[in-house]
Amino acid sequence: MPDDDVTISGQIRDKLIAKKQEWARDGRLLTGTSADPARERLPPGQRLARDWPVLDLGAEPDVTPEKFRLDIDGAVENRLSLRLENFMALPQTDSVSDIHCVTQWSRYDNRWQGVSARDILALTRPAPDVKHVIFTSFDGYTTNIRLDQFDQPDVFLVHSWEGKPLTRAHGGPVRMLVPRLYLWKSAKWLRRIQFTISDHPGFWELRGYHNNGDPWTEERYS
Ligand SMILES: Nc1nc2c(c(=O)[nH]1)N[C@H]1C(S)=C(S)[C@@H](COP(=O)(O)O)O[C@H]1N2
Ligand SMILES: [Mo]
Numbered sequence: 746m747p748d749d750d751v752t753i754s755g756q757i758r759d760k761l762i763a764k765k766q767e768w769a770r771d772g773r774l775l776t777g778t779s780a781d782p783a784r785e786r787l788p789p790g791q792r793l794a795r796d797w798p799v800l801d802l803g804a805e806p807d808v809t810p811e812k813f814r815l816d817i818d819g820a821v822e823n824r825l826s827l828r829l830e831n832f833m834a835l836p837q838t839d840s841v842s843d844i845h846c847v848t849q850w851s852r853y854d855n856r857w858q859g860v861s862a863r864d865i866l867a868l869t870r871p872a873p874d875v876k877h878v879i880f881t882s883f884d885g886y887t888t889n890i891r892l893d894q895f896d897q898p899d900v901f902l903v904h905s906w907e908g909k910p911l912t913r914a915h916g917g918p919v920r921m922l923v924p925r926l927y928l929w930k931s932a933k934w935l936r937r938i939q940f941t942i943s944d945h946p947g948f949w950e951l952r953g954y955h956n957n958g959d960p961w962t963e964e965r966y967s
Pocket of ligand 1: 797798799800801802803846847882883884885886914915916928929930931932933934
């Protein structure tokens with residue numbers, strides 16, 4: 746019965762969220778050290794993963810090309826509302842980067858393809874007083890970064906990984922990639938990017954995770 750399914754997955758989800766909040770409260774996984782990204786490749790307290798684990802709230806939305814829409818708005822000169830074909834027609838860039846998840850795994854040399862954050866900035870032209878960027882996803886997830894963290898050469902709106910379209914589990918058709926911050930900042934199933942003057946902490950940031958999320962200084966929890 747569909748109603749039961751909803752209740753059961755709702756319970757699993759609540760348990761999972763409660764567990765992660767408990768970890769944040771207890772400061773689990775913290776080593777109390779930091780590392781220099783210029784000299785070391787693995788941030789403190791991380792271990793290397795060969796596969797790519799899936800982490801999310803448990804409800805993975807089925808974002809078909811028909812349902813896809815990406816709105817880029819807020820305090821910008823030029824708002825965009827893109828269908829998938831419009832997004833795919835923007836300039837495409839390849840990149841390779843390492844990713845670091847707060848649950849302690851890191852994965853090296855991921856090959857991505859997508860639209861660079863800097864191309865998005867050039868197209869939309871945020872107002873001079875914009876300081877924050879807020880991501881909203883098709884599953885209702887939200888997360889926040891600063892404009893200076895978005896405005897980096899390795900930040901992308903990605904649609905492909907290792908030459909193949911991003912799977913639904915990993916946030917396809919389009920997700921954020923902010924490789925220098927913990928991976929919870931990289932919103933999957935991207936629906937909206939807002940450029941704002943004030944900050945708006947997102948789903949995990951409101952539940953004990955650090956507002957900034959730098960793996961090199963172990964900004965896991967607030
Ligand atoms: N839309 C959405 N994006 C999300 C999440 C989510 O639940 N929903 N989880 C975040 C968390 S906590 C992590 S660790 C990464 C995991 O990405 P992956 O499943 O591709 O490894 O996605 C982030 N982006
Ligand atoms: Mo996470």
